[in-house]
Amino acid sequence: MTKLASRVQALTPSSTLAITAKAKELKAQGYDVIGLGAGEPDFNTPQHIIDAAVKSMNEGQTKYTPSAGLPQLKAEIAKKLNRDQGLDYKPSEIIVGSGAKHVLYTLFQAILDEGDEVIIPTPYWVSYPEQVKLALGNPIFVTASEENSFKITAQQLEESITSKTKAIIINSPSNPTGMLYTKEELQELGEVCLKHDILIISDEIYEKLVYQGAKHVSIAELSPELKSQTMVINGVSKSHSMTGWRIGYAAGNEAIVKAMTNLASHSTSNPTTTAQYGAIAAYAGTQEPVEEMRKAFEQRLNTIYDQLTAIPGVTCLKPQGAFYLFPNVKQAAMAANFATVDEFAAALLEEALVAVVPGSGFGAPDNMRLSYATSLDQLEKAVGRISTFVSEKMAQIR
Numbered sequence: 001m002t003k004l005a006s007r008v009q010a011l012t013p014s015s016t017l018a019i020t021a022k023a024k025e026l027k028a029q030g031y032d033v034i035g036l037g038a039g040e041p042d043f044n045t046p047q048h049i050i051d052a053a054v055k056s057m058n059e060g061q062t063k064y065t066p067s068a069g070l071p072q073l074k075a076e077i078a079k080k081l082n083r084d085q086g087l088d089y090k091p092s093e094i095i096v097g098s099g100a101k102h103v104l105y106t107l108f109q110a111i112l113d114e115g116d117e118v119i120i121p122t123p124y125w126v127s128y129p130e131q132v133k134l135a136l137g138n139p140i141f142v143t144a145s146e147e148n149s150f151k152i153t154a155q156q157l158e159e160s161i162t163s164k165t166k167a168i169i170i171n172s173p174s175n176p177t178g179m180l181y182t183k184e185e186l187q188e189l190g191e192v193c194l195k196h197d198i199l200i201i202s203d204e205i206y207e208k209l210v211y212q213g214a215k216h217v218s219i220a221e222l223s224p225e226l227k228s229q230t231m232v233i234n235g236v237s238k239s240h241s242m243t244g245w246r247i248g249y250a251a252g253n254e255a256i257v258k259a260m261t262n263l264a265s266h267s268t269s270n271p272t273t274t275a276q277y278g279a280i281a282a283y284a285g286t287q288e289p290v291e292e293m294r295k296a297f298e299q300r301l302n303t304i305y306d307q308l309t310a311i312p313g314v315t316c317l318k319p320q321g322a323f324y325l326f327p328n329v330k331q332a333a334m335a336a337n338f339a340t341v342d343e344f345a346a347a348l349l350e351e352a353l354v355a356v357v358p359g360s361g362f363g364a365p366d367n368m369r370l371s372y373a374t375s376l377d378q379l380e381k382a383v384g385r386i387s388t389f390v391s392e393k394m395a396q397i398r
Helices: 015-028 047-058 071-085 100-111 127-134 154-160 183-196 224-228 254-265 273-284 288-309 330-335 341-352 376-397
Strands: 094-097 117-122 138-143 165-171 199-203 230-235 248-251 368-371
Touching: 015 341, 047 273, 071 094, 071 248, 071 273, 094 100, 094 254, 100 127, 100 199, 100 230, 100 248, 100 254, 117 127, 127 138, 138 154, 154 183, 165 183, 183 199, 183 224, 224 230, 248 254, 288 376, 330 341, 330 376, 341 368, 341 376
Parallel strands: 117 138, 117 165, 165 199, 199 230
Antiparallel strands: 094 248, 230 248
């Protein structure tokens, strides 16, 4: 039998997809499972986007496109970046890919040589370290503590840099914590990156989903020097509820974009044509559905946050963005006689029929991630089940 490549054997399966698969399996067996694991909005894609995609197919737009994406879509992305962040990019500085995840994968393949280091603040999105390893790089984890609102400091960054450091990933708003870096915090991190000539990978996929009056700031907009040092990663998946359409993009250094384009030409050929026409409509059309979705998420967050933190042994920083709660449940797990949060989460699914993602998959073993991208009724029911589960387990011990 053919031996698998060592880089593939070293991969850790996505914990978010694994928990979602298990929840679906139980649902198929007839159990009333409430899934809080998926990282996608529960709203359908806005109708004008669907209509634009259908229209493109009916008009015969079903063939290959340029590997870096349709010129019309790149033009709309450039307009969006100028409109929202005041950033100017040429078409040659933008590449469209099959989702922001694929764009990130292509970026790491284009910039990393064996042994190169990428600094990744912890907690992190589950695919960051795996993608770095697939490019034969080394993920270097820097702990963003709860005491500092899950954000790293300029001093921590400075102390983590070595001669092999190639890049840092900044994800704001963050998956899984929902935390947002301020302009001042980004400026301080940026100065360290400029000092050491480190590429900044700014993952801004949750940019449109911010709450409590918070404002998203792209590190690329702070100065011309930081813009030239930054690769902005974004897409329509979260902002326009288009997760299945698989359209994301990178904007930044022209040489890097060219290398990514050459690589994409030998891997995917091009992003799906129909989806690109949908993305054109997403950026060129009305943004009202985006704001309506944001308001719905904020209402859900404000409703269930107090209910969740009222559970004994559960503490949680209130997120400023994305659609996740990332509570520390270590004390609740211990009080319920579980050795780890992973065991606690597994029992929640099996016994309380609530699917959450253990924080270990994000590099934070004391926490768990709950997505509030589901109806308010389901959310309140899920939190109620978690509360009952913890209370009953604690009562059994007494």
